[in-house]
Amino acid sequence: MRKRLSVAGAVLLTVLAAVFVFVQPAHAAAGFSVANGRLYDAGGTEFVMRGVNHAHTWYPQQTNSFANVKALGANTVRVVLATGDRWAKNSAADVGNVISLCKANRLICVLEVHDTTGYGEQSGAITLDRAVDYWLSIAGALNGQEKYVIVNIGNEPYGNQGYATWATDSANAIKRLRAGGLAHTIMVDAPNWGQDWSFTMRDNAATVFNADPAKNTVFSIHMYGVFDTAAEITDYLGRFRSAGLPIVVGEFGFNHSDGNPDEDTILSYSQANRIGWLGWSWSGNGGGVEYLDMATNFDPAQLTSWGQRIFNGANGIKATAREASVYSGTTPTPTTPTPTTPPPTTPPTGGCTASYTIVNQWQGGFQGEVKVTAGSAAITGWTTKWTFAGGQTVSQSWNAALSSSGAAYTARNVDYNGRLGAGASTSFGFIASWNGTNPAPAVTCTAS
Structure with missing residues (x-):
């Protein structure tokens, strides 16, 4: 990487000249x-x-x-x-x-x-x-x-x-x-x-x-x-x-x-x-x-x-x-459940909607993501809320200002992702723990 990059204009795409097929090694090699x-x-x-x-x-x-x-x-x-x-x-x-x-x-x-x-x-x-x-x-x-x-x-x-x-x-x-x-x-x-x-x-x-x-x-x-x-x-x-x-x-x-x-x-x-x-x-x-x-x-x-x-x-x-x-070691392979996205609970026109997805899940932990979408008009900020029903606890988050009171969580936009045009989306994520079951909560969204 250099400290300042200079970039030339667009160049027309061309097609690679040849396709090569190689055979996978049948046994371990001396190196990569x-x-x-x-x-x-x-x-x-x-x-x-x-x-x-x-x-x-x-x-x-x-x-x-x-x-x-x-x-x-x-x-x-x-x-x-x-x-x-x-x-x-x-x-x-x-x-x-x-x-x-x-x-x-x-x-x-x-x-x-x-x-x-x-x-x-x-x-x-x-x-x-x-x-x-x-x-x-x-x-x-x-x-x-x-x-x-x-x-x-x-x-x-x-x-x-x-x-x-x-x-x-x-x-x-x-x-x-x-x-x-x-x-x-x-x-x-x-x-x-x-x-x-x-x-x-x-x-x-x-x-x-x-x-x-x-x-x-x-x-x-x-x-x-x-x-x-x-x-x-x-x-x-x-x-x-x-x-x-x-x-x-x-x-x-x-x-x-x-x-x-x-x-x-x-x-x-x-x-x-x-x-x-x-x-x-x-x-x-x-x-x-x-x-x-x-x-x-x-x-x-x-x-x-x-x-x-x-x-x-x-x-x-x-x-x-x-x-x-x-x-000679392996890291745990997280399971990837079918994304769970409850129906939005806010109107589809105006304001905003939010959907919750479990991106990856492993024993005792998971990665979640919430997608925020503006309605029929642009918004300048958003707040989402949800309440966990399975004792889940968030330990890390990104792309949102997250706070909690018991099982109730509130996530607000940060300075770079609050403004959304009509129909535009942004998302934020988090790492959390779970024990027993990991049901997906309904998420509300309020625009400002």
């Missing part, structure tokens, strides 16, 4: 592997990344972050490293310690070089070839860790200039890494500050994939302001799925200075299609994008609204992450 456009861990189990980015190179003292993101449910952490060209070099010993922290916390490590960010447009940025020099220089820390580590060659390797050589440079970088003995799954980022508005990665991904002698490469798209509609997100990711090419969303946010990403579609489409993602970022952002911190001052007890959304929200980490099978 790719088949049929899917990523498999060394246990032979399909692995879908659900995690966050962590700016280790700028905050090397924040080693508790690995345990903290794991405790919140993540199965992967993408770790920012530096070659020494733009930021202080992360030594082989330091990288070895990072890998140990990931393993101790049963996380998969995606290691990325950040010095390549915006090459051709950003002063001081380095080439992918220079990034390969770094990876080969610390190969001693990487070799033997193929079960736990994925190598992301270089972050956002081109800005909006000079990116025409992305395919050739990426292919050559992969071949150099393989010739140097790295057997890990390799991840390659898109150009255009990672957002690929030119579709350079999309239209050349098959060529780059086939340049890898191991056929063990994953593609990473970063979704910020370029991906501000559901159509753009589903079309881009869908073309990789149709072509049988592995794709992950290596970075994304819920807001950005270059536009407002549609994070709800990123999460829902990825969950429906088993596509991995890594949100940006745990903590420590600056330069005007501090709002992308998930935790204030690296404190897991102080999750921001973005942190609540990505960890505890619909299709978020807590609800969807599954630990890699190489750790």
Whole structure:
């Protein structure tokens, strides 16, 4: 990620040239592997990344972050490293310690070089070839860790200039890494500050994939302001799925200075299609994008609204992450009951209506969501109320100001989601406990 993104105009869509079909490995591999456009861990189990980015190179003292993101449910952490060209070099010993922290916390490590960010447009940025020099220089820390580590060659390797050589440079970088003995799954980022508005990665991904002698490469798209509609997100990711090419969303946010990403579609489409993602970022952002911190001052007890959304929200980490099978452990699989939506109890015209849904449920706990919809006229604020009948208790909530008196709950809009046009909707969510039964209450809505 860069602190300020510049985005070019719209480019006409083109169709991927070829569809490739690959055979799933019949047995466990030495490390991660790719088949049929899917990523498999060394246990032979399909692995879908659900995690966050962590700016280790700028905050090397924040080693508790690995345990903290794991405790919140993540199965992967993408770790920012530096070659020494733009930021202080992360030594082989330091990288070895990072890998140990990931393993101790049963996380998969995606290691990325950040010095390549915006090459051709950003002063001081380095080439992918220079990034390969770094990876080969610390190969001693990487070799033997193929079960736990994925190598992301270089972050956002081109800005909006000079990116025409992305395919050739990426292919050559992969071949150099393989010739140097790295057997890990390799991840390659898109150009255009990672957002690929030119579709350079999309239209050349098959060529780059086939340049890898191991056929063990994953593609990473970063979704910020370029991906501000559901159509753009589903079309881009869908073309990789149709072509049988592995794709992950290596970075994304819920807001950005270059536009407002549609994070709800990123999460829902990825969950429906088993596509991995890594949100940006745990903590420590600056330069005007501090709002992308998930935790204030690296404190897991102080999750921001973005942190609540990505960890505890619909299709978020807590609800969807599954630990890699190489750790010989599994996280409880939440049951997903049929959504229960009682009829709205307020008039369909004017005012607002509210509906209650159980998004996920597991033993002793569940995730709920309330959708608020304006009636035939715009509203400037809303208040919803309900009373639990089964002893349920809310422990966390997001996108609403929630209060309670015994079993009675009241949720009011926050400053950014109170104004709704006629027929428009918003939603808020919560995590709650239950014991015995978990009936869905009726919810009322009052507009202001």
